[in-house]
Each structure stands twice: as C-alpha cells, then as structure tokens.
Amino acid sequence: KAIDITGQRFGRLVAIEPISMRARGGHIFWLCECDCGVVKSVRSASLRGGRTRSCGCLQLEIVKVTGTKSKKDLEGNVFGRLVAIKPTKKRMTKSIVWLCECVCGNLAFVPSGQLVSGHTKSCGCLKKEVVAEMGRARRNLPDEAYILYPKEEKRIAVYLTDQYVKRMLTKHGIDNNQITPELIELKRLSIISHRELKKTKEVLNELL
Incomplete structure (x- = not known):
C-alpha cells in the first residue's frame, strides 16, 4: 500500500x-512545492x-558557493518527460551527466545543466513529435499522407506523398521525364524499409 506523505x-x-x-x-511520484x-x-x-x-535550486546555490555539484540533488526529479535516475562518471561542459528514464521507456544520458535549465525534456521523442506535427500543419495535409510507425509510445511520421518522392528522386539525379509511377512506388517502398536509392534502381532495372 502506498504511504501517504501529504503535507510532509x-x-x-x-x-x-x-x-x-x-x-x-x-x-x-508526488507533486511537490519547493520553498522557491x-x-x-x-x-x-x-x-x-x-x-x-x-x-534543483539547492544544487545551483551549491555550485555558486562551492563550485561543485551535488550528485544526489537531482535523483528522482522529473524534467519534462525525463526522470533523473542516477549520476554517472561522465562529464560534459563541467556538468555531471545523469542517467535518465523517459516516459516512452528509453534511457538517456543528459548533463545536469540541461536538465535544470529545461533545455532537455525528453530522450528525443518529444522533438520528433513536435516536428511531425509542425510538418503536417505547415503542409496542410490529411493524416492519410503519413505512415506512422509505433515504437513503444512514440510515433515517427514519414512523409510519403508523390510530390515528396519525386523531389527525392530528382535530388538523386533522376530527370523528371524519367520518373514513372512504378519508380515512385519503388522509391516509396525504399523509404519505408530504409533501403538506399541504388537498390531501388537495381530493382527497377530488373523489372524493365
């Protein structure tokens, strides 16, 4: 049974x-109010x-006074989607690197300064979700224009419209008059499976 620590x-x-x-x-986890x-x-x-x-304010005060960081002050604290688990022996820009657990289940190593300042709030999943949402809004496309890959609690959006695939093909040196529906579909499949364009060309040559 959970121990009630309300008001303590x-x-x-x-x-x-x-x-x-x-x-x-x-x-x-408990919601707590700091004296600050x-x-x-x-x-x-x-x-x-x-x-x-x-x-985290106590740690900042200790740094100002002593020039050293309190290793235990961040343990158990929540920073966005990250929970500080334990300090490591690693250092980055004179900050202690902490082992953190993200709500998506991934582990991440983050400098204490980035946690306290709010610069880092997730293992990277938050940024991917924000970028995907911004891209969808910017292009004003329906959800059907995206293929979503669930990975634990994360969703990675891959932009797969014909217009985008054509742009990728021309970027790799293929002229517009050489782009066929078959080539577009093959390139689309190569993006999904993370194959290189070279393999797509080889498959196309075999079909032709």
Missing part, C-alpha cells in the same frame, strides 16, 4: 499530492530516502 516536508520540498505517472517498477515556489514531480522513494531535497 523533505528538505525544501513539501509533498502536495500523488500523481498518476509511474516509474519503472511502479514507483509513485517551483512545483515539481518527484519520486516518493527519493523524497523519503533524502536523495531529493529541492526542485
């Missing part, structure tokens, strides 16, 4: 209420174990 203080954090998100292993006013989601075990004591 953990360093600079006060537990407000549990949220629906769960980490690997079913760990519960920031509201963060933190893993219950990290709060009760004393590993997370602030929203």
Whole structure:
C-alpha cells in the first residue's frame, strides 16, 4: 500500500499530492512545492530516502558557493518527460551527466545543466513529435499522407506523398521525364524499409 506523505516536508520540498505517472517498477511520484515556489514531480522513494531535497535550486546555490555539484540533488526529479535516475562518471561542459528514464521507456544520458535549465525534456521523442506535427500543419495535409510507425509510445511520421518522392528522386539525379509511377512506388517502398536509392534502381532495372 502506498504511504501517504501529504503535507510532509523533505528538505525544501513539501509533498502536495500523488500523481498518476509511474516509474519503472511502479514507483509513485508526488507533486511537490519547493520553498522557491517551483512545483515539481518527484519520486516518493527519493523524497523519503533524502536523495531529493529541492526542485534543483539547492544544487545551483551549491555550485555558486562551492563550485561543485551535488550528485544526489537531482535523483528522482522529473524534467519534462525525463526522470533523473542516477549520476554517472561522465562529464560534459563541467556538468555531471545523469542517467535518465523517459516516459516512452528509453534511457538517456543528459548533463545536469540541461536538465535544470529545461533545455532537455525528453530522450528525443518529444522533438520528433513536435516536428511531425509542425510538418503536417505547415503542409496542410490529411493524416492519410503519413505512415506512422509505433515504437513503444512514440510515433515517427514519414512523409510519403508523390510530390515528396519525386523531389527525392530528382535530388538523386533522376530527370523528371524519367520518373514513372512504378519508380515512385519503388522509391516509396525504399523509404519505408530504409533501403538506399541504388537498390531501388537495381530493382527497377530488373523489372524493365
């Protein structure tokens, strides 16, 4: 049974209420308010174990005063779609690189500075989703113009209209008057299966 920590203080954090998100292993997350006013989601075990004591502001203050980073201050903190699991021995631009788990299930190594600043919020899945949505809106195309590949909870959109495929073929040196419906379909299949254009030409030559 989950332990009720509502109203309890953990360093600079006060537990407000549990949220629906769960980490690997079913760990519960609590919505907490920091003394600085920031509201963060933190893993219950990290709060009760004393590993997370602030929203990240404490770490920044320690850096300013001592020039060193607190390795345990980020553990269990949620940064966008990422949960900080543990620090590693890696360093990037003088920042400790943390092993993080994304809500999509992927693991990512992210410098602490990028987590605290909000520069990195996912393993990369968020950017792909945003780019796909922007592309769809910019071209004002129906959903049928996209083939979606589910990978865990991610969806990668591949633009496969005839116009796009023709542009790809001309980019690789094929004249417009040489482009046939058969070649367009073969190129479309090569994009789906990640085959190179050379293989598409070989298949086309065999058909001809």
